[in-house]
Amino acid sequence: MPGELLLEHYEPVMAVGRNESRYQEHLQTNCGGPRRLRAELGSEELNHVRIAYFNYLVTPDNPVGGSHLFLLRDLAARHQVTVFAVAFESPDHRIEWVKVPAPRRPLFLLFLVYQVMATLLFWLYCCRKRARFDVVHAVEGNVLFADVQSAHFCHTVYLRRHWNWRENLSLLGVCRWLDHWLHSLVETKAYRRARLVVVPSPGIAEEIRTLVKGVEGKLVVVPNPFDTNGLMRPAGWDRRLEREKLGLGSNEQVFCFVALGHFVRKGLPELLKALRGLDGENVRLLVVGGQRWAVRQLRQWAKREGVTDRVLFTGHVRDPRAFYWMSDAFVFPSKYEAFSKVCFEAAGAGLPVITTKVHGVRDAFEDGVSAIFVEPHAASILQGLKRFLAMTSEERSALAERGQAAVRQFTVERLLEEWRAVHLWLERSLGSMMAGAGAGRWRCQLVDRR
Template identity: 30%
Template sequence: MCILIVTHVVAKNDGQGRVNYEIARAALEAGHEVTLLASAADSALAAHPRARFVKIAPSKLPSRLVQYQLFAWRTAVWIAAHRDAFDVIHVNGFITWARAHVNAVHFVHDGWYRCGFYPFRARRGAYHAYQVLYTRLNAWCERWALRRAEAIVPVSAKVAQEVAALGIADARLHVIHNGVDFDEFAPGASERERFGLPRDPFMALFAGDLRMSRKNLDTVLRALRETPPHVHLAVAGILRNSPYPALAQSLGVADRVHFLDLVKDMPALMRSVDAFVFPSRYEPLGLVLLEAMAAALPVVTARTAGGAEMIEAGASRDDPHGTHDPHDAAPTEDAPHTGPAAGIVLDDPDDAAALATALVQLATDRVAARQMGEAARQRAATLGWPRMAERYLALYEEVRTPAPRAARAPHSIAAARP
């Protein structure tokens, strides 16, 4: 096949970029030809003899709203000139004004806007008004893009429900969870001293963007106040401009919260803690949750976080969300479930008391916590990057449109910069 992947970044150190990187790598290994239409791409991947990187230079105009729209327009112009060269065009949400065969959905702006935890209000000032405009415009563009794609790939059952709420038929939905490096995040010896963490306390880990209220560290800190002194929290994320160290101080838990700033060796950190806490107020599917599962950590999360379907009792090793093959249509709720819980799922991400109870439960019953961690790792075994890429390639075969023989030469395409 001749495959075109349209995304902003194709790289191993970027969430959505890693997904596209693994798909492209698997496609090249399978003998397909891949063109990457992006602003940045992994240099080794782009240098592959069957790969082509067509760079869309990032716009220097102000605001992401303008920058993303310009990227969408420029990629659409390029695709219109070269569409016949490709069997499959893969895009990611609303990223181009061009029609695609496969659209992978990593975030649903309409779902974020309507989830009940959206923090912005247009009347609260210019910044809030801009955020509302940005969200609503992207929601409209996403709906437009999804209705024009042949196959839609939500990255979790939660995302599939949000896409279906836009009026997309279930038959067009193919849930494929993102992957995880099962070997890199294998459990092992603790290295707490390396990270400056105390040796004895029960240590939960929170990892994410510390500038976003959506990630919900504030509730975790309030919950920590209701736990015994031997329960501590490690926090991994960029501290610059973060309000949470001051909040921890005001809540009287600063001595039990260990802010580590940006951590590059996340596998080693996860081997050094006892649990992972991820009560995001809105999350399509965080890769860090899958990494924690692979590291055999019991997970405390909330139903508002994509991936929660893999934590509760009932998700089996062969069926990560206990409902269907992730390559098949959208999930159903009445299929039989098997398998132990891989953690604890909260109904309300802002329920600090329930979160505190969950942390105390794990800290008190270490045997049960280890069993949850083992169940988490077993489920992560079904979510490796090769398996994810295999599912995408199988879907490509289903939707491919054979290009005219004379046009099937992506490597003759000039690396134009629209």
């Protein structure tokens, strides 16, 4: 079964302390015979195949697209890859880009237009160039005919368990709800049709397993990667000088929060409320991310809480590493994440992490050992901040070192190894399906694979 293929790849180090038994239970639930299947695959190499990849934004500053750039570069070294995307920064000149015309905002309109235009362009491409794609890879049901679906969010579960209209009574909130709702309409169908559903954490796998009947044998866990070496502060980097450029004093305690958007879900309003409770402390908050129109709203939130002079908004940045390096701790009280890549990046950069028990984080970190866990409300966040401020410098360093050790396994090399196994299994599976009498889905029958 496909689910046997990669779940064993997680090392026990991912589960720290008391989380280990929960994680091992997850492995036993999903892995019937992983050693047998991996032994069967052995060192077999994937044949030259043609791959179509579908995603909105495949750029370094996009959490999903940025992770998949490593994958696409690796695939392009041996295979023919065509990317159907609204924006694409190619890591390899051999990758072909079919630009999909679609508005980037609002997100629900991007979803609708991309679904139609990407599907149309795919079939036009196949007809005009007589292309024969062996594998179609999509993200979160962006097209419904993919062999591989990468699921980095479960929209149905999020709307049922976490959506709060009181926090989203605005035009932006309505637009966000429409985007989640539209995704929820197609994700079950997309995952049911796919040959494999690849997820970044055991938690999101559990949600999809509960939501989609018959998907158990398709689920594969491949964690998001990051460049662990590139996250280390370079020798000679002047932390004091860089802080002074932003008006941050050397004696101030600087907390860092990083997000591209979705600031309500990621807990920024509650963090600003908690910051108000640190009036007697010499504390500043760096909020990294957000387009100009979003930053205007964030400033209003800070003004409402009376902490304007203690918060610095940087706006959107393509590379947040400098802000990690100049900060004392990373704070991310999100309500829902599939993996929370920024927490792993912050830990990899050597920062103590204060966060909630979202997917991915709760599997890799342990409270008080490699991170500080809080609940996604102001009182708990305030308690977590005070807990950190009360630590000695030695205790903070130890917390950061253990957090850094917990994320060292999430390397680019590991991602590539696991994705190679995914595509190898898929090639063999589709080859057997096409060879069988009467086998094949409608897409496989329409696209000749000779």
